[in-house]
Amino acid sequence: MDNNMKPDDKEKYGSDTGHEWDGIRELKNPPPRWWMISLHASWIFVVVYLFLYPSIPLLHGSTKGLLGWTMIKEYKEALTENDKIKAPFLSKISGMSAREILADAGMRNFAEQSTKTTFGDSCSACHGGGGQGKKGVYPNLTDDEWIYGGDIDTIIETITYGRQPAMPAHKDILDDASVNKLADFVIALSQGSATPEGWNLFKRSNCVACHGNDARGGNFNKNGSGAANLTDKIWRFGGNRDEVLQTIRFGVNQDFPESRKAVMPAWGERLSADQIKMLAVKVYSLGGGQK
Amino acid sequence: MSKPVEEDQNFEEELLNSDLYTEEGHWHVNAGGNTIHASRIPGFFRNLRWYAQSIYFFFFIGPYLQWNGQRSIYFDIPHRQFHLFGITVWPQDIWMLAVLLIMLAISLVAVTAIAGRVFCGYFCFHMVWVDWFTLVEKYLEGTPSKRRKLDAESWGLRKITLRLIKYVIWLSIGLFTAFTITAYFMDTKELLNGYLHLNAPPAAWGSLLINTIGVFVFTGFMREQVCFWLCPYARIQSVMIDRDTVWPTYDAKRGEPRTKYARGPKDSKAGDCINCNLCFNVCPTGVDIRNGMQEGCITCGMCIDACDTVMGKIKRPKGLIRYVSRNELSGKIVPGIYKRPRVIIYTTIILLALSGIVYGLNHIAPLEFTILHDRMPVYTEMSDGSIQNKYTIKILNKTPKDLLVSLNAEGVDGLKVISEQGEAFVLPAGKMIPFHVFLRVNQDVFKTSNLPVKFRVKGLENKEIDISYKSMLIGPKS
Numbered sequence: 001m002d003n004n005m006k007p008d009d010k011e012k013y014g015s016d017t018g019h020e021w022d023g024i025r026e027l028k029n030p031p032p033r034w035w036m037i038s039l040h041a042s043w044i045f046v047v048v049y050l051f052l053y054p055s056i057p058l059l060h061g062s063t064k065g066l067l068g069w070t071m072i073k074e075y076k077e078a079l080t081e082n083d084k085i086k087a088p089f090l091s092k093i094s095g096m097s098a099r100e101i102l103a104d105a106g107m108r109n110f111a112e113q114s115t116k117t118t119f120g121d122s123c124s125a126c127h128g129g130g131g132q133g134k135k136g137v138y139p140n141l142t143d144d145e146w147i148y149g150g151d152i153d154t155i156i157e158t159i160t161y162g163r164q165p166a167m168p169a170h171k172d173i174l175d176d177a178s179v180n181k182l183a184d185f186v187i188a189l190s191q192g193s194a195t196p197e198g199w200n201l202f203k204r205s206n207c208v209a210c211h212g213n214d215a216r217g218g219n220f221n222k223n224g225s226g227a228a229n230l231t232d233k234i235w236r237f238g239g240n241r242d243e244v245l246q247t248i249r250f251g252v253n254q255d256f257p258e259s260r261k262a263v264m265p266a267w268g269e270r271l272s273a274d275q276i277k278m279l280a281v282k283v284y285s286l287g288g289g290q291k
Numbered sequence: 292m293s294k295p296v297e298e299d300q301n302f303e304e305e306l307l308n309s310d311l312y313t314e315e316g317h318w319h320v321n322a323g324g325n326t327i328h329a330s331r332i333p334g335f336f337r338n339l340r341w342y343a344q345s346i347y348f349f350f351f352i353g354p355y356l357q358w359n360g361q362r363s364i365y366f367d368i369p370h371r372q373f374h375l376f377g378i379t380v381w382p383q384d385i386w387m388l389a390v391l392l393i394m395l396a397i398s399l400v401a402v403t404a405i406a407g408r409v410f411c412g413y414f415c416f417h418m419v420w421v422d423w424f425t426l427v428e429k430y431l432e433g434t435p436s437k438r439r440k441l442d443a444e445s446w447g448l449r450k451i452t453l454r455l456i457k458y459v460i461w462l463s464i465g466l467f468t469a470f471t472i473t474a475y476f477m478d479t480k481e482l483l484n485g486y487l488h489l490n491a492p493p494a495a496w497g498s499l500l501i502n503t504i505g506v507f508v509f510t511g512f513m514r515e516q517v518c519f520w521l522c523p524y525a526r527i528q529s530v531m532i533d534r535d536t537v538w539p540t541y542d543a544k545r546g547e548p549r550t551k552y553a554r555g556p557k558d559s560k561a562g563d564c565i566n567c568n569l570c571f572n573v574c575p576t577g578v579d580i581r582n583g584m585q586e587g588c589i590t591c592g593m594c595i596d597a598c599d600t601v602m603g604k605i606k607r608p609k610g611l612i613r614y615v616s617r618n619e620l621s622g623k624i625v626p627g628i629y630k631r632p633r634v635i636i637y638t639t640i641i642l643l644a645l646s647g648i649v650y651g652l653n654h655i656a657p658l659e660f661t662i663l664h665d666r667m668p669v670y671t672e673m674s675d676g677s678i679q680n681k682y683t684i685k686i687l688n689k690t691p692k693d694l695l696v697s698l699n700a701e702g703v704d705g706l707k708v709i710s711e712q713g714e715a716f717v718l719p720a721g722k723m724i725p726f727h728v729f730l731r732v733n734q735d736v737f738k739t740s741n742l743p744v745k746f747r748v749k750g751l752e753n754k755e756i757d758i759s760y761k762s763m764l765i766g767p768k769s
């Protein structure tokens with residue numbers, strides 16, 4: 001009842017709704033103004049959003065929205081922006097030789113960083129994510145053993161034109177005893193304990209034609225013949241006796257199923273000269289680049 | 292059945308007779324329904340407020356101040372460098388910001404413990420800007436009563452003109468404030484040119500817009516509502532103060548009972564308060580200080596000025612409202628400031644934080660030096676049988692000059708260091724270009740697969756630079 005309320009209650013609580021049951025008055029207690037403002041601002045935002053952006057799902061796709069915004073468009077714009085940032089560096093790369101890039105720390109870092117995806121797409125399938133290769137199957141790019149040469153120009157040549165070495169199968173050329181002796185000889189050679197008899201056999205069997213008189217790889221051109229250096233600790237196709245025997249018997253890239261397969265594809269048709277230049281800088285920097 | 296009803300009635304009566312309702316009346320604060328138009332009365336605290344506010348002069352001239360030919364304060368976000376009076380702080384030194392924030396927070400707490408919300412009343416940018424905005428109102432629209440009348444008036448040409456002029460002035464203050472804030476983050480000349488030629492970067496426009504609108508709305512319209520509902524300080528003030536904290540307080544013993552002023556000798560029962568309500572009229576947050584300490588009070592002292600003026604006029608002693616602590620008011624002995632445990636603890640924390648900052652600013656390392664050991668492959672066997680590890684070296688030169696340094700590694704016998712940069716090289720100022728270093732060592736040194744190595748950068752011209760970084764040399768366990 002009204003007489004139970006203080007006179008200033010009306011002022012304090014504001015007006016009522018006019019509803020009264022058994023002396024209980026229903027007061028009007030509107031939410032604070034800031035709350036109402038945020039409520040209205042929220043639904044206005046939602047309505048505006050509905051019109052501007054893709055929002056209402058339909059059977060096939062959704063409403064397009066007035067702004068025509070799509071996620072893929074935003075992605076492509078971001079990509080263009082990224083290309084714009086890279087453009088001055090890339091044009092600088094075009095004008096530089098690979099040697100000049102190697103001499104400029106900043107450009108070298110740029111080349112290495114921005115060629116990461118190219119390396120991942122084109123190289124890492126065989127040579128591994130870090131260029132570590134696979135023992136006995138794919139060459140390791142982080143060591144200093146280069147069959148064709150580890151200077152930057154040769155690396156570019158290798159990537160551009162590819163490589164396909166050949167080693168004859170000796171199982172029909174040499175008798176089995178000689179093959180076994182040759183295997184023992186090259187293993188001893190790598191450990192630094194080669195015997196004169198071994199050297200004689202090596203020369204007699206015509207291995208020197210490709211591997212050279214000193215067994216340090218071929219001498220067809222300045223970058224070598226593609227014949228491995230037999231004196232170091234790195235084995236292109238595995239260094240235990242069975243593996244060495246297999247390589248001597250069946251050769252490399254010959255018509256035997258046991259023959260070693262070693263083909264580096266030519267990337268000149270698939271990658272641009274600049275891409276190859278940057279790839280070469282990365283490969284050079286993996287650990288074995290030579291002057 | 293009748294008994295509970297009787298009890299209920301008794302309870303109701305008790306409730307009605309209690310002080311609860313009268314108290315609740317005091318709890319009620321303006322929730323933004325009406326604008327507070329406070330009078331301005333000259334006085335000691337009014338002057339003090341002006342002096343305190345003048346600190347914002349430095350805020351406005353800050354972007355133009357030079358220090359040794361450089362900007363004195365410049366937060367260079369794109370380059371991630373903060374220039375403070377010749378010292379360059381990099382994000383790597385950001386721990387100092389944490390210490391600075393601790394110091395500022397504790398300073399606020401300490402000041403609150405001693406003298407209440409001094410910050411709010413004298414230094415808070417929000418209340419300072421409100422002070423200017425209401426000054427504009429005073430000169431434009433007149434006294435508080437005239438302003439209230441204008442508020443109630445229906446929209447006519449006079450009201451529209453007055454409002455338009457007021458909003459333009461307010462917006463100009465907001466715009467200038469926003470420009471100044473933004474100028475701390477950009478080259479001032481470039482920024483001004485950008486705004487005038489409409490080619491400033493989007494972030495600069497955003498900052499200008501948000502800050503202008505923010506000042507306009509928060510200062511022009513929300514005013515003390517910001518203190519009540521947005522600022523967390525008022526909410527936690529009660530944990531920061533105690534009975535020794537001085538606060539503008541109404542001396543109720545002297546003032547009550549409030550009696551209307553009459554000429555002639557004073558009635559012996561009457562209190563000193565003559566209920567002129569001037570203390571309430573001058574309050575910028577609409578607080579009646581005679582109800583005691585409350586969250587709306589920003590301790591600006593305007594009510595003290597007002598009361599002292601009135602007391603002077605009616606020849607009664609000043610200080611009916613004065614800065615006083617509760618203990619002092621109730622006649623208790625007040626301990627000296629530095630005998631209060633709160634003050635001692637706060638001061639200790641402030642001094643610790645301060646020494647941390649001073650130490651940090653004096654020991655900003657000239658280089659930031661990081662080394663990443665390449666993990667793919669972890670190590671490589673070389674053709675001569677040695678083991679090679681690859682490292683990516685990142686050295687950031689934080690000084691404004693190019694530095695000639697050497698990089699070496701030590702810790703393992705027969706270590707061969709092959710650096711892409713050579714042994715001695717130049718670090719360009721303010722730049723970091725990663726490069727690779729290879730460590731080569733004989734396979735037989737690996738008694739365990741991990742060997743600790745230490746990289747060391749030494750300045751060749753600046754001998755003070757000598758920084759080490761510990762890393763690992765990994766190889767096959769022999």
